[in-house]
Amino acid sequence: MAPGPDLNVTVAIKSFRNGEPIFRDFNVAIAAGSVTAILGPSGIGKSTLLRLIAGIDPVFEGSILIDGTQAKLSPPPGFVFQDPRLLPWLTAFDNVQTAGQEMSGNEARAALARTGMIDSADLFPHQLSGGMQRRVALARAMALNSGLLLLDEPFVSLDRELVEEMHDVLSTLLDQSAPTTLLVTHIAEDAARLADRVLLLAGRPATIVADIALPTPRRQRTASVLENYIALIGASAQRS
Numbered sequence: 127m128a129p130g131p132d133l134n135v136t137v138a139i140k141s142f143r144n145g146e147p148i149f150r151d152f153n154v155a156i157a158a159g160s161v162t163a164i165l166g167p168s169g170i171g172k173s174t175l176l177r178l179i180a181g182i183d184p185v186f187e188g189s190i191l192i193d194g195t196q197a198k199l200s201p202p203p204g205f206v207f208q209d210p211r212l213l214p215w216l217t218a219f220d221n222v223q224t225a226g227q228e229m230s231g232n233e234a235r236a237a238l239a240r241t242g243m244i245d246s247a248d249l250f251p252h253q254l255s256g257g258m259q260r261r262v263a264l265a266r267a268m269a270l271n272s273g274l275l276l277l278d279e280p281f282v283s284l285d286r287e288l289v290e291e292m293h294d295v296l297s298t299l300l301d302q303s304a305p306t307t308l309l310v311t312h313i314a315e316d317a318a319r320l321a322d323r324v325l326l327l328a329g330r331p332a333t334i335v336a337d338i339a340l341p342t343p344r345r346q347r348t349a350s351v352l353e354n355y356i357a358l359i360g361a362s363a364q365r366s
């Protein structure tokens with residue numbers, strides 16, 4: 127995956143079916159190559175924000191700029207959804223390769239190798255465990271190589287051991303390739319392990335009520351650093 131672009135998000139207004147706006151005058155700048163966790167209560171608009179950035183939902187007033195270029199003119203971001211969304215009739219390899227129109231077999235294989243899934247390239251989704259399916263979904267997102275990675279609760283419904291395994295896989299990928307990453311999660315520990323910035327959303331319309339820097343490099347986060355980060359995020363969430 128190419129090193130990430132910077133991202134400028136301006137949502138003048140976003141609402142659904144003339145309802146109360148989910149976002150109004152919402153602005154955020156995301157640094158190139160950074161990992162930003164987005165936390166906030168259920169229904170606040172976290173997934174909506176990712177969908178606006180990805181262009182999956184184009185119905186809003188505002189602009190999404192990727193390295194200064196309108197998102198719709200930029201390569202599509204890698205997107206990992208809450209469920210792996212693999213096509214059941216395709217192998218792991220084909221699920222990755224068909225994600226990009228011009229993706230070569232070598233690129234697809236390299237992406238599978240980086241998430242530890244190369245030995246399962248010829249298996250179909252029903253032959254893969256939940257954790258393996260997530261790894262293929264991550265490989266597919268990384269293989270798109272746009273430098274922008276959007277992760278919407280990518281660890282939901284995985285047991286703790288698998289979540290830790292995914293944290294390790296993702297940490298390595300983030301350190302190797304430095305994609306600009308937005309990670310939507312409701313778990314402070316995911317943010318403490320992976321992110322270097324945490325945005326807490328609250329209210330309707332949603333606003334950023336806390337913008338927290340997590341400066342220690344991922345690989346140097348000891349148990350006590352993680353504990354402090356989790357406490358910091360928790361305290362900010364309680365104040366908001």
Ligand SMILES: Nc1ncnc2c1ncn2[C@@H]1O[C@H](COP(=O)(O)OP(=O)(O)OP(=O)(O)O)[C@@H](O)[C@H]1O
Nearest residue numbers: 142143148166167168169170171172173174175312
């Ligand atoms: N397609 C849609 N049509 C109508 N309302 C929607 C649609 N998608 C989302 N909403 C509403 O927009 C609000 C924000 O939803 P969103 O899924 O972005 O929240 P979230 O913060 O990601 O929640 P969760 O943590 O539960 O996934 C919610 O009130 C939701 O009901």
